[in-house]
Amino acid sequence: KAPTAQTDPPSVLISQLFPNKTYPKGEEVEYKDDNRWRTTSEEKRHLDNLSMHNDFLPDYRHAAETHRQVRQWAQKNIKPGQTLTEIANGIEDSVRRLVGHDGLAEGDAIVAGMGFPTGLNLDHIAAHYSPNAGNKTVLQQSNVMKVDIGVHVNGRIVDSAFTVAFDPMYDNLLAAVKDATNTGVREAGIDVRLGELGGYIQETMESYECEVNGKTYPIKSIRNLSGHTILPYSIHGTKSVPIVGGTGDMTKMEEGDVFAIETFGSTGNGHVHDEGEVSHYALRTDAPKVDLRLSSAKSLLNVIKKNFSTIPFCRRYLDRLGQEKYLLGLNNLVTQGIVEDYPPLVDKKGSYTAQFEHTILLRPTVKEVISRGDDY
Ligand SMILES: O=S(=O)(c1cccs1)N(Cc1ccc(F)cc1)Cc1ncn[nH]1
Ligand SMILES: [Mn+2]
Ligand SMILES: [Mn+2]
Ligand SMILES: [Mn+2]
Secondary structure (H helix, E strand, O other), X not given: OXXXXXXXXXXXXXXXXXXHHOOOOOEEEEOOHHHHHHHHOHHHHHHHHOHHHHOHHHHHHHXXXXXXXXXXXXHHHOOOOOEHHHHHHHHHHHHHHHHOOOOEOOOOOEOEEEEEEEEEEEOOEEEOOOOOOOOOOEXXXXXXXXXXXXXXXXXXXXXXXEEEEOOXXXXXXXXXXXXXXXXXXXXXXXXXXXXXXXXXXXXXXOOOEEEEOOEEEEOEEOOOOEEEEOEOOEOOOOOEEEOOOOOOOOOEOOOOOEEEEEEEEEOOOOOOEEOOOOOEEEEOOOOOOOOOOOHHHHHHHHHHHHHOOOOOXXXXXXXXXXXXXXXXXXXXXXXXXXXXXXXXXXOOOOOOEEEEEEEEEEOOOEEEEOOOOOOO
């Protein structure tokens, strides 16, 4: 008899818990003002149900339910004293068990798995940090850790993140960022200008302050981080959602867009720079046709194309595929512009940063907050 409930740790396939693709919808929100008519428009309802629009909705909802079940288990089980490597493996093994096997279905496009490397970003590190092999870092009681998880089904990527802190002195920092992200989610909509969103987000974020280790800090929106569109098999599309005002970006959100709405608050400079060992990489969608001299680069490129296509990966994903001594070849692919590297993004040492992120679909009739859960 097929199981009807998830285990702890999670092990039951989501597709078994929700047979015939009846995955739960995300939070459906009516568009505002000039676009409210869409809710009942026959034309838009028809468009919403067209197969070309509808075939990917179950994939997004499948990925989102996987994301919720894994993150809610992670929120319960992440504790000081665990290594980042244990935490990353626990999350990734759970995603792979729930969403079906990782990697290639023979000859098919890559079926389902991690949408990008699990971000485990401590304190002043805001994003794009995942432990590489041999990393011995142990999570501390005093850490503020941003957990950024990606799940994809047939290339439909759900990108959602939350922040873990054990010390209640960080409560206001986390509250500020959760509120700012919800402001971004609430104000997003068809025809909304991206620059306008940035202003609302910053206004919410910077209305908070926090007291950390006896010192009071205003909470700053990190001005050079942003939300972004998501395309099939491509985690960053063409549009960015600023999280500060004054960018003057008049670009509008459009029907059919998929956005990751993410905001970052900081007690530091409110600005990040690239620093530290790289873990995150991705095959560029516009990779140049270059004849590679280095045979290790050539064979590594084939492994990347076969196992990830343009989905971002990290060194641990190459390790688990049995790749060895790949660093020279990998760096060669980066130098040649075939693979993009994503170094850790850090604010100043000693500062604390927090993040919350949701993926939203601007459907013809409603805005669907696909990654919404009762946790955040
Ligand atoms: O900073 S981004 O490169 C970006 C922001 C705006 C336009 S592109 N980035 C996309 C990305 C890059 C590499 C990854 F492995 C995963 C995602 C945002 C992000 N990182 C994590 N979650 N969301
Ligand atoms: Mn993310
Ligand atoms: Mn993102
Ligand atoms: Mn680069």
